[in-house]
Amino acid sequence: SQQGEEDPQALSIQEGENATMNCSYKTSINNLQWYRQNSGRGLVHLILIRSNEREKHSGRLRVTLDTSKKSSSLLITASRAADTASYFCATDEAGSARQLTFGSGTQLTVLP
Amino acid sequence: GAVVSQHPSWVICKSGTSVKIECRSLDFQATTMFWYRQFPKQSLMLMATSNEGSKATYEQGVEKDKFLINHASLTLSTLTVTSAHPEDSSFYICSARDRVSQGNEQFFGPGTRLTVL
Numbered sequence: 282s283q284q285g286e287e288d289p290q291a292l293s294i295q296e297g298e299n300a301t302m303n304c305s306y307k308t309s310i311n312n313l314q315w316y317r318q319n320s321g322r323g324l325v326h327l328i329l330i331r332s333n334e335r336e337k338h339s340g341r342l343r344v345t346l347d348t349s350k351k352s353s354s355l356l357i358t359a360s361r362a363a364d365t366a367s368y369f370c371a372t373d374e375a376g377s378a379r380q381l382t383f384g385s386g387t388q389l390t391v392l393p
Numbered sequence: 394g395a396v397v398s399q400h401p402s403w404v405i406c407k408s409g410t411s412v413k414i415e416c417r418s419l420d421f422q423a424t425t426m427f428w429y430r431q432f433p434k435q436s437l438m439l440m441a442t443s444n445e446g447s448k449a450t451y452e453q454g455v456e457k458d459k460f461l462i463n464h465a466s467l468t469l470s471t472l473t474v475t476s477a478h479p480e481d482s483s484f485y486i487c488s489a490r491d492r493v494s495q496g497n498e499q500f501f502g503p504g505t506r507l508t509v510l
């Protein structure tokens with residue numbers, strides 16, 4: 282399955298700062314999802330945004346989706362050291378068997 | 394709700410042996426389960442889609458005779474890595490979609506780390 286691109290590949294910020302990660306994909310989608318993965322652990326679902334939505338909020342998370350540019354962004358506000366993890370976007374492609382295609386991921390490090 | 398478990402959480406085996414990994418949906422029924430593989434510092438790559446009562450659909454480049462998938466019930470799928478070799482060492486993750494809601498969200502297991510010596 283094709284993977285989307287995420288940037289940056291790695292991001293290091295101070296606690297309290299905002300972190301923005303971007304995801305680009307290549308096909309038409311039903312929805313786009315963001316996941317977090319702590320080192321060596323499973324995935325935690327963060328947020329899902331449908332193809333007809335442009336922005337969604339959940340706590341300190343803000344996701345945008347621009348289907349014309351085939352891109353999405355994840356903003357984490359007021360970051361904490363506990364936010365340190367890898368973040369992946371995943372697309373549920375239109376017309377597919379509903380499997381997810383994952384982006385390359387962004388490694389976020391929040392320094393205390 | 395919507396919990397997916399995997400067993401074992403880690404396994405170390407000798408080259409040439411077979412290893413079975415179980416994926417269970419604990420509080421929902423899943424007609425479809427997915428198996429992913431993740432190498433260190435890389436993203437998840439879909440290996441196969443497993444449908445209850447039918448043969449799994451494998452992604453290009455994944456050997457179906459090496460990675461045997463059985464989805465015998467609505468709550469259990471197994472992945473057997475046959476004749477494992479060191480290059481099969483990886484983090485294997487399953488996910489499941491709720492049969493009733495058929496929603497867009499997949500629920501992921503905690504993963505199984507396989508190390509082949």
